[in-house]
Structures are given as C-alpha cells and as structure tokens.
Amino acid sequence: MTTPTQHYSIIFAGVGGQGVLSLAQLTLEAARREGYYILQSEIHGMSQRGGMVNSHVQFSKTPVSSPIITQGTAQMIVATEPLESLRYVSYLNAQGVIISTKSQLKNFAGYPELDFLMKKMEKLPTRLIDTDPLLQQIGFKQGLGTILLGIASQRLPIQKSTWQTVITDLFLPKGQSVVDKNWKAFELGSSL
Amino acid sequence: MNEKQVLALGAEAVAMAAFDCGVQALYGYPGTPSTEVFEKGEELFSEDSNRKAIWAPNEKVALEMGLGSSYLGKRAMVTMKHVGLNVAMDPFVNAAMTGVHGGLIVLVADDPGMHSSQNEQDSRFLADFANVPCFEPTTIQECYDLLPRAFEISEKMQLPILFRLVTRLSHARGVLNRHISLPLTNKGIVPDSDLNNWILIPAYARKQYEKLRTKMDKIVSQIGDLNFLSLKSEKIGVILAGQGKANLDQVASEVPELQNYSQLVVKAYPLDEGLIKKLSAHCDKIYVFEESYPYLEDKARLLSQKAKIHGRRDHTIPFAGELNPLVIRQTLGFEIPVPFENIDDLPIRPPRFCDGCGHMDAYQSLNQALEKLGLKGHRVFGDVGCYTMGSQSPFFSIHTCVEMGASVGMTLGAANSGYSPAIGVIGDSTFIHSGLTSLVPFARSKKNVNLLIMDNRVVAMTGQQVSTGHDELESMLIGLGMKKENIHVLSPLPSQTAKNTEILMEVLKKDEPSVVLFRRECVRSLQRGVFKKQKDEAQA
Numbered sequence: 001m002t003t004p005t006q007h008y009s010i011i012f013a014g015v016g017g018q019g020v021l022s023l024a025q026l027t028l029e030a031a032r033r034e035g036y037y038i039l040q041s042e043i044h045g046m047s048q049r050g051g052m053v054n055s056h057v058q059f060s061k062t063p064v065s066s067p068i069i070t071q072g073t074a075q076m077i078v079a080t081e082p083l084e085s086l087r088y089v090s091y092l093n094a095q096g097v098i099i100s101t102k103s104q105l106k107n108f109a110g111y112p113e114l115d116f117l118m119k120k121m122e123k124l125p126t127r128l129i130d131t132d133p134l135l136q137q138i139g140f141k142q143g144l145g146t147i148l149l150g151i152a153s154q155r156l157p158i159q160k161s162t163w164q165t166v167i168t169d170l171f172l173p174k175g176q177s178v179v180d181k182n183w184k185a186f187e188l189g190s191s192l
Numbered sequence: 193m194n195e196k197q198v199l200a201l202g203a204e205a206v207a208m209a210a211f212d213c214g215v216q217a218l219y220g221y222p223g224t225p226s227t228e229v230f231e232k233g234e235e236l237f238s239e240d241s242n243r244k245a246i247w248a249p250n251e252k253v254a255l256e257m258g259l260g261s262s263y264l265g266k267r268a269m270v271t272m273k274h275v276g277l278n279v280a281m282d283p284f285v286n287a288a289m290t291g292v293h294g295g296l297i298v299l300v301a302d303d304p305g306m307h308s309s310q311n312e313q314d315s316r317f318l319a320d321f322a323n324v325p326c327f328e329p330t331t332i333q334e335c336y337d338l339l340p341r342a343f344e345i346s347e348k349m350q351l352p353i354l355f356r357l358v359t360r361l362s363h364a365r366g367v368l369n370r371h372i373s374l375p376l377t378n379k380g381i382v383p384d385s386d387l388n389n390w391i392l393i394p395a396y397a398r399k400q401y402e403k404l405r406t407k408m409d410k411i412v413s414q415i416g417d418l419n420f421l422s423l424k425s426e427k428i429g430v431i432l433a434g435q436g437k438a439n440l441d442q443v444a445s446e447v448p449e450l451q452n453y454s455q456l457v458v459k460a461y462p463l464d465e466g467l468i469k470k471l472s473a474h475c476d477k478i479y480v481f482e483e484s485y486p487y488l489e490d491k492a493r494l495l496s497q498k499a500k501i502h503g504r505r506d507h508t509i510p511f512a513g514e515l516n517p518l519v520i521r522q523t524l525g526f527e528i529p530v531p532f533e534n535i536d537d538l539p540i541r542p543p544r545f546c547d548g549c550g551h552m553d554a555y556q557s558l559n560q561a562l563e564k565l566g567l568k569g570h571r572v573f574g575d576v577g578c579y580t581m582g583s584q585s586p587f588f589s590i591h592t593c594v595e596m597g598a599s600v601g602m603t604l605g606a607a608n609s610g611y612s613p614a615i616g617v618i619g620d621s622t623f624i625h626s627g628l629t630s631l632v633p634f635a636r637s638k639k640n641v642n643l644l645i646m647d648n649r650v651v652a653m654t655g656q657q658v659s660t661g662h663d664e665l666e667s668m669l670i671g672l673g674m675k676k677e678n679i680h681v682l683s684p685l686p687s688q689t690a691k692n693t694e695i696l697m698e699v700l701k702k703d704e705p706s707v708v709l710f711r712r713e714c715v716r717s718l719q720r721g722v723f724k725k726q727k728d729e730a731q732a
Contacts, residue, residue, distance in 0.1 A: 015541065016543070025365070028199070028365060029199065032199070032367065037367075038366055038367065039364060039365070039366045040364065040365040040366065041360055041363060041364050041365075042363050042365065043307050043359070043363060049543035049544055049545070049546065049578070049581070049653075050541075050543060050544045050546070051541050051542055051543035051544070052540070052541045062445060063445070064366075064442070065331075065438045065439070065441035065442040065445065066435075066438050066439045066441070066442035066443075066516070066517050067360045067361070067363075067364040067435075067438070068360065068439070068514070068516040068517060069517075070442070070443075070516070070517035070518055070521070070528070071516075071517075071518045071530050072518070072528050072529055072530035072531060073528070083538065083539075083541070084541070086535050086538055087535070087538060089532040089533075089534065089535060090530050090532060090533060090534035092531065092532050093531065094529070094531040096531075096532075107541070107544065108539075108541055108542060108544065109585060109586070110539050111539070112538075112539060120535055124532060
C-alpha cells in the first residue's frame with residue numbers, strides 16, 4: 001500500500017514559544033497559493049507553556065479530510081529541538097526524513113544526554129543541522145525556524161517566489177528588517 | 193452574494209457564521225478548545241455597536257445571559273468547553289423546558305484525547321439527556337454552513353441547540369468560504385401569549401414537558417436531510433459522525449474498496465431510528481466511528497436485528513483517546529506499514545511556569561511555611577488553572593485538581609473531618625467562576641481553613657482574558673463574611689518570599705478562616721499590555 005502521490009504530510013515539532021505554529025502556517029499558506037487543497041492541525045492550551053508543541057500540515061491535489069496525518073505516511077518532520085524531533089517518528093514514511101537542529105532546549109529536569117538522542121537518531125533518517133554557527137553568520141538569533149524551513153523547502157513542490165511572498169506577508173507587520181532577516185535565513189537554509 | 197475565501201480555524205468559522213447570520217449577543221467562559229470561537233466573535237462584534245460579546249464569570253451565567261437575550265427576541269450564542277456544560281447544566285436542561293424565543297445556540301467544544309482537560313466526556317449524551325437537538329459538523333466549512341441552519345431550527349422549534357465541536361476540528365486550519373450575510377434579527381420580547389412557558393412551576397412545567405417531547409418527535413423530520421443513508425453492494429456498513437467521518441473520508445480517498453461500504457452519515461441529533469434499522473437490515477456488520485463515547489454505537493446495538501455492531505463499546509476500537517486515520521485502517525483491516533517504530537522512552541517535556549511568574553514565588557513561600565511548621569508533605573487542595581502546575585516538579589505544593597472551584601469546598605470538608613490546618617489554592621478567575629458560593633460557609637466555619645487566592649487579574653491559561661471582578665476581591669470577601677483582619681494581601685516576588693513565609697506561618701497557626709491573596713499580574717498579560725489596552729480603549 002502506498003500513499004497517493006502528491007499528498008504531502010509534514011509534522012512541525014518543537015517547544016512552546018519557538019514559533020512552531022508560524023512555520024506550519026507559512027507552509028500551509030504557501031501550499032494554498034500554489035493551488036493545493038490544504039489542512040492543518042494544531043494543539044493550543046497546556047502545551048504552549050514551554051511544553052511540547054506540534055502541528056500537522058497536509059496539502060494535496062485532492063481534498064484533505066483528516067486533520068491528523070496517517071502514521072507511516074509523512075514525508076518530513078521539521079523540528080526546532082532535537083528531543084522533540086524524535087517524538088513523532090512513527091508518522092514518517094519509508095523515504096521520510098527528520099530535519100532538526102542540533103541545538104538543545106533543556107528547560108526541564110531529566111533532559112536526556114546528547115548521546116541518548118544521538119543513539120536514537122542513528123537508526124533514523126535524520127538530517128541534524130548545527131544551526132548555532134549559521135545563526136551567528138546571519139546575525140539573527142530568531143532565524144532558527146526559517147533556516148529549517150529553507151532546508152525543508154528543498155523537498156517541497158513550492159516555488160521560491162511563493163515562499164518569499166508568504167514570508168513577507170507574515171513578518172511585514174513586525175517591520176521590513178524582520179522580513180529581510182527571515183528571508184536571508186530561509187535562503188541560507190534552502191542552499192544547504 | 194457576499195462570498196469570500198479566508199483561512200480559518202474551525203472555531204473561527206463558527207464565530208464568522210454567528211456574525212454572518214445575525215447573532216446579536218455572544219457570551220462565554222474561556223476553556224480550551226472553545227476559547228477561539230468567542231475571541232474571533234469578539235473581534236468581529238467589536239466593529240458593530242449593535243452587537244455584544246461579553247465574557248461571563250462562568251458557563252452557567254453565560255447561558256443564562258444567552259437565555260435573557262433570546263427572551264428579548266435576539267439571536268444569541270454561548271461558548272464553553274465540555275466540562276463547562278456541567279456547570280451550565282441547570283439552565284441547559286431548563287431552557288429546553290421553557291423553550292427559546294430568539295435563536296439560542298450552545299457551542300460546546302469537547303476534548304477527545306484530553307489535550308487540555310480533566311476528562312473526555314461526550315456532550316451528545318448531555319444534549320440527549322436534556323432533550324436538546326445537537327448539530328455536529330465534520331469540516332471547517334460545515335462549522336460555518338451548519339450554524340445558520342441550527343439557528344433556523346432553534347427559532348422554528350423554539351429550542352436551544354447544542355452545536356458540538358471537538359479539539360481537532362476546532363483547531364484545524366483550512367480554507368473557508370464565507371457566503372452568508374444576514375441582518376440582525378429581532379423578534380421582540382416574548383409575547384404575552386407565551387408568558388407561562390417561562391414560569392416553570394409544576395402546573396406549567398408539566399405542560400412544557402409534554403410540548404418538549406412533542407417537539408423532539410417532530411424535530412427528527414426537520415433535521416432529517418442532515419443525516420443520510422447510502423446502501424451499497426458491500427454487506428459491511430459504517431456509521432459516521434464528526435471526526436469519525438473526517439478520518440474515514442481520508443482513508444476512503446486512499447482505499448477504493450471503502451467506496452463500496454454502506455454508509456450512514458450523521459450530522460444532527462436526534463437521529464431517525466429508521467435509518468439505523470435500514471442499515472442494519474442491509475449489512476452483516478457495522479463499524480461505528482464517532483468521537484468520543486459510544487453514543488451512536490449503543491443505539492445501533494439496541495436497534496440492530498441482524499448486523500453485528502463494532503466500535504468502542506466492544507473494544508474493536510480503543511475506548512479512550514482520539515480517532516485517527518490509522519485507527520480506522522487497523523479497524524477495517526487496511527493496515528499500512530509504519531516503518532519507524534514510535535520511541536516510547538522519551539521523557540515528557542512538561543508545561544512550565546513562565547519566567548518570572550508570581551505563582552512560583554507563592555508556592556515557594558507555602559512550601560517553606562509548611563516545612564518550618566513541621567508540616568512537610570501536608571496535603572493542599574488545588575484547583576484548575578496555570579497554578580495547577582504547582583502539583584508537579586519542582587514544587588509539589590498542591591495535591592488535587594478536580595474541577596473548577598473544588599479547592600474551596602474540599603478544604604472546608606477536610607476541616608470538618610478533622611484536618612488542620614486545611615489549605616486550598618485557587619486562581620482569582622476560578623474563584624469568581626465557582627468559589628464565591630463556597631466561601632459563605634467557609635467564612636462562617638470557625639475552623640482553621642485557609643484559602644490562597646493566586647490573583648493575577650486574568651484567566652491566564654486560556655490566553656489572559658481579563659478576569660471578571662478583578663481588583664475587587666477584598667470587598668467581595670468581606671461581603672461574603674470574611675473578617676477584614678483575616679484577609680492578607682501579599683506580593684509574590686522573590687524579594688518578598690521570606691516575609692511572605694512568616695505571614696503564612698502565622699495565618700496557618702490561627703484557628704480561624706483566613707484568605708491570603710497572592711497578588712501580582714500575570715507576566716504574559718503584562719507583556720501584552722492587556723490592562724493598558726483596556727484603559728486606553730476606555731479613555732478613547
């Protein structure tokens with residue numbers, strides 16, 4: 001059994017406050033502008049207090065009915081935190097990939113050692129990115145999500161110009177410089 | 193036609209429909225996953241001075257206000273989460289008895305999977321119990337399209353209607369066509385001919401109950417077009433409602449065999465029992481996919497002569513938790529490989545207090561005071577809100593979280609049964625929601641009962657909505673019978689912790705009812721300038 005072609009399923013994962021839902025919304029809006037049927041699921045409430053956050057984004061040439069991605073079918077998990085990148089691996093399909101930062105957010109007692117995470121990742125199709133030097137390079141500490149989105153964009157059927165317009169539309173209320181910095185981060189990611 | 197395409201959450205789609213079909217009054221109490229319905233409505237209503245969107249102190253009051261607006265002939269909607277309907281149950285059941293005048297919708301968002309709740313109760317059972325029809329959308333578009341229909345039926349049949357969402361639909365984001373634009377309706381006040389409908393003394397109530405049962409019989413045909421049966425060649429059938437349908441549709445788009453299954457799709461209750469009978473006569477077995485309790489499944493099992501019924505009740509589907517496409521596939525035997533096994537030994541990242549939150553300082557003082565009094569491990573009755581996180585590491589300061597306001601009653605009950613000092617912890621908005629009445633016997637108890645009110649001026653957990661009655665707690669407490677000298681206002685700041693600990697120790701030693709107000713604004717509402725914005729708007 002294979003999933004229908006052109007049904008894209010992506011899980012965005014991270015920690016409350018990292019802007020995970022914004023990444024999901026950017027992707028959703030970009031796909032909508034490319035003419036796909038879209039559906040996103042997000043969880044509000046308890047999880048937004050520095051806890052686990054995830055959002056399911058799906059787009060397809062045929063209507064998407066379930067807000068929840070079918071386990072075993074996602075093309076990608078995009079994670080702004082390495083521990084969080086491991087939480088939803090059962091959703092990945094056989095060709096799927098995890099795109100995650102290496103940079104840990106240890107905001108609770110009992111956060112595992114990096115070795116523990118690395119060992120889990122050994123058996124998984126993980127693209128672990130050392131984002132700290134990249135963020136330093138562009139001088140924009142808040143650019144983590146958009147760098148990762150840039151990397152993810154390499155595998156998505158969305159034109160660069162569409163990404164640019166959705167990033168502009170989302171961040172313009174915060175000023176042109178925020179748009180420019182995010183676009184720079186996205187472009188860096190898309191070239192890696 | 194004023195058609196426009198927007199991106200919206202399911203919750204927001206309901207709010208837009210309420211605006212577009214002429215709702216004049218919107219009331220609610222915050223609670224995930226219902227909050228966004230009110231908040232979107234509030235935003236839309238703020239552009240029209242003829243409409244009102246008002247947060248109520250609790251769901252019961254919200255529904256009573258909705259009923260008052262309905263009495264005046266206006267369309268009204270009331271929003272709450274599923275456990276809020278328990279609080280509003282008295283007006284809910286009795287509004288069905290009186291009937292309504294202007295259309296009245298009770299929007300209830302259930303939380304299958306308990307993402308942000310203490311249980312996953314199914315509101316359809318409460319609608320059934322109250323003899324109230326229930327509408328249940330499957331998609332974001334239906335969240336919008338079904339609401340005007342619900343208002344029509346509500347006005348035509350003079351009944352309140354429960355409009356049911358679940359977390360996944362409320363928080364699903366997708367494309368919505370806004371295509372309705374109706375003016376505000378105004379039927380005028382309840383006419384003299386109907387006066388007695390609203391006076392539920394036994395002589396009139398008996399008549400009203402008879403009317404209610406007749407209405408419920410009639411309504412089956414009124415909403416009949418929303419439920420449909422399609423019999424196909426397969427002798428396997430499915431009964432689908434809400435996200436059960438959404439999930440099955442997803443699988444059906446990938447598994448062609450499913451197109452041959454006979455289907456009964458349910459979007460409105462009560463359901464014509466004949467549909468279940470027809471389906472069960474046609475099929476050998478029927479699977480029921482619904483969130484979250486086995487409501488249709490139980491009915492189907494009672495009515496089915498031939499077909500075997502499968503669902504949560506017979507454990508074909510796991511009893512607890514959400515449906516998802518994989519569960520549907522597993523149930524129907526269309527499994528797909530899951531190449532990477534779920535990692536089950538990852539530590540959970542718990543939600544935590546925001547940096548600088550006053551609750552942490554308050555809990556530190558409480559822990560220190562108990563330790564210095566030789567009461568380490570003493571049990572403390574907690575409540576529902578951000579401060580519930582004080583039950584977890586590193587504080588472990590409170591030991592119960594049951595329902596809104598339980599801390600006050602449980603503290604008093606424990607004191608009556610010999611526990612001293614008895615201590616409760618409650619937030620300011622939870623206290624206004626369901627603690628005020630409990631404080632009357634509390635203040636008069638002559639026991640060593642102590643209530644710590646975590647006063648941050650907002651309903652913090654659900655997005656910092658301004659707490660009803662904020663900044664007026666002292667006068668309320670005195671009015672309810674507390675002695676002024678037993679009310680202590682403390683500032684939960686790191687610099688004050690030592691001093692606050694000393695005061696708490698004195699309070700806990702005293703054999704009298706005491707209330708300690710730990711007062712400091714929520715750091716998030718402060719960052720967002722919630723009160724500054726309110727002040728500016730008041731001045732403008």
